[in-house]
Amino acid sequence: MCASTVCPRSCKRPRRAMPELRPMPASPERMVVAFARVLRRRGLDVPVGATVTLAEALARVGVDRRDRVYWACRATLVRRPEDIDAFDEAFDAFWLGHVRAGSQVVVPVPVTLAHDAPDPDPGADPGTDAEEPDAARVTVRWSRAEVLRHRDFAAYTAEEFAEARRLIADLRLAGALRRSRRVRKGRRRRGRPDLRRTVRRALRTSGEPISRAFVEPSQRPRRVVLLCDVSGSMEPYARALVRFLHAAVVGGARVEAFALGTRLTRLTRELSSRDADAAMASAARRVLDWSGGTRLGEGLRAFNDQWGQRGMARGAVVVILSDGWDRGDPELLAVQMGRLQRVAHRVVWVNPLKATPGYAPLAQGMAAALPYVDEFVEGHSLASLETLAEVISR
C-alpha cells in the first residue's frame, strides 16, 4: 500500500489502448440511463441529475472516441476517488462488454483464526490449514481465559444485549469546545465592536452612534474521531462498541468512525443511517476483516496518511478503542501514535481490559502506545462508555 492510497491505482494507471466502442444502439439517453443503473447496482451514488448532465456532456464531446466518453462519464458520475475502480469495471463491462474476472460481487475472503500465543488451548483453533488451504490465515493472539473471565459486554444474554442496545443508542458524544472564528452577538459591552448593528442603531438616534453593539467569538465542539479495533481479541466487545460508534455518528454532527483490523475501513457513511440495524448491516459488509488479526501500527499509519495528517485529526479528540494486542511492530505503533498526538487535540485510549483487576498494560502494543495517550480509560461496560462520553467532552 503506498502512502497515497486515497488515490486508487486506477487513476495513475495509464488507460489502456482504446479499442473501438460498441456501436450505440437505440438513443444515447437510454444508454446513459442504463449505465447509471449498472453503476448504482455496484454501490455508486448516481443521482438522476447526473445522468441528465452526462447526456448533455456526451452531446458535447461526442461518442466517437472512447477516452472522451470515458472521461465525460467520469467527470459527471464519479464523486469520490474510492469509486473509480468500481466505475472502471462497470465502464468496461457496459460499453465494451468486457468483464473482469471475479469482479462482480465483493465476497469476504474466509479467514482462518489461529494462535501464535503461548496459550495451550488447542480447541481455540477453529480451522486448520489442511481443511482450507486457500483461505487467508490470520494469526491472532489473545488469552482466552482472560477474555472469558471478564466478558462484561460479551457476557450479556441476548435479552440483555437487546436492552443494552437501546441504552447505547441514547448515548451522545460531543467533542470538547473550542473557540470558533465565527462570531455571535455579544451580550456584554466589550470585545470587538459590531459595526453592522451599531450603524443600524445610529439611524435611530439621528446618526449619532450612542448605543454601541459588540460581537464575541462563539464556541464549537471539536471533531471526534473514533478508531475501533475489530480484531479477534476484541470480538467480545466489538458488537457493543460498534453500536456505540453508530450512536456517536448519528448523534453528533462532527464525528468520524473507522474500523481498525488488518486494514483501515472508514465507517462514517455506513453508520450514518438512523436505522441501527441497517447501519450495522452495511458496516458489516464494508469491513472485510472482522475478528481477524490486528495491525494497529499499520492501521494508524493508514489513518495518519490518508485522513489524520491532512486535517481530520487536527485539533480533534481522537479515541482509539482497542485492547492493545498488536501483531505488528511496536516501534511502528509508537511512531504512528507520536504523529497522531502531534496533530490531535487529545488522544483517548479506551481499553476494555483495563477494568480487569490487576490489569497492567503489558501487551506490547499497549505499552508502546501509552506514552502518547492523554487519557487512558475503560470501555467494558455501559457505565464506562458514559464516562468516556464525559471524558471526550472535557
Added chain:
Amino acid sequence: MVHPVEIESVDDVVAGLAAHEYLADEGLATAVFLAMTLRRPLLLEGEAGVGKTEVAKALARWTGGELLRLQCYEGIDASQAVYEWDYSRQLLHLRAVEAGGREVVEDELYSERFLVRRPLLRAIDYRGDVPPVLLVDEVDRADDEFEAFLLEILSDFAITIPELGTFSARVPPLTVLTSNRTRDVHDALKRRCLYHWIAHPDFERELAILRVRAPKVPEQLAEQVASAVSVLRALDLYKPPGVAETIDWAEALAALNRDLLDESAIDVTLGTILKYREDQERVREHGLPAIVQAAAARHA
C-alpha cells in the same frame, strides 16, 4: 461574444491551457471542457501540490476573465465571501448629513456606494464582457453552514441583498472548487459540480511540466529530477512530493549550479522536496545512491 476563446473540442482546452503553462491530461481537459460548455462548477480534488489551484489561474489567463479567489477557512461567512457594508464610511456619512442639518434617509446609507463587494458577489455581478473565473479554494476548510450557503449560490448564480435586491449573473462565472479532502464535501454540493481527481503526473508529463515551468533547468537535470521524483513517490512516504515540490527541487538544484543529480546534490537539497524529518530519514535509509542510479537508469 461571451467567451473570447472559442472552444469546440477537448483538444482546444488542452491547447489553450498549454499555451498558458498548464499541461492538462485528457481527463482534466475533458472535465474543464464540460465545465466551460455546460457552465457547471468543477470540483477538483487531489493530493496537496498536484496543481488544483493552478488550473483556475491558467483558466483565467487563457480566457482573459478576472480571477476571483475565495480562500475558505473555518468560520468564513457571508460578510467575507459575498458582501459587507462599509461601516466606517456609513458612520462618517451619517455625521456629515447630520452636520448639514438634514434628516438621514436609510436608503442612502444602504446603497451601492457603501457596498463592499467580496469575491462571490463580484463573480456574479461582474461588469466586463468576459465572465470571471471564480476559484473557491480549499472548500473543505469551510464549515457546513457555509457549504450550504455556497450550494445556494452555485445553484442559480444569484445573490439577494435585502436592501438592494437580487443580483444575478448574465453568464455564470467559470467556477472551480478545490478540496484537499480533510473532510468529505457535502453530497448536495458535489451533485452540483463536475468532479475530477487530479493524480500525480506520470514521468513524461512531469518532465513536460518541468520544461514549461522551470525553463532554466538544464534538460538532463530535469529528466533526472522527474524520474527521481517518481522513485520517491513509490517509497511509501508520509507526504509524497507533489508537482509543486518537483518544480521547487529542480529550481533549487539549478540555483546551486548543478547540472547533474548526484548524491551530494540530493543530500543538500532534500529539504526542498521532503518536508517531514521521518521522510528524509526514510529516503536516506533507502540510500541516496539508489535514487541516483534509478534516475540515471531511466535516462539511459
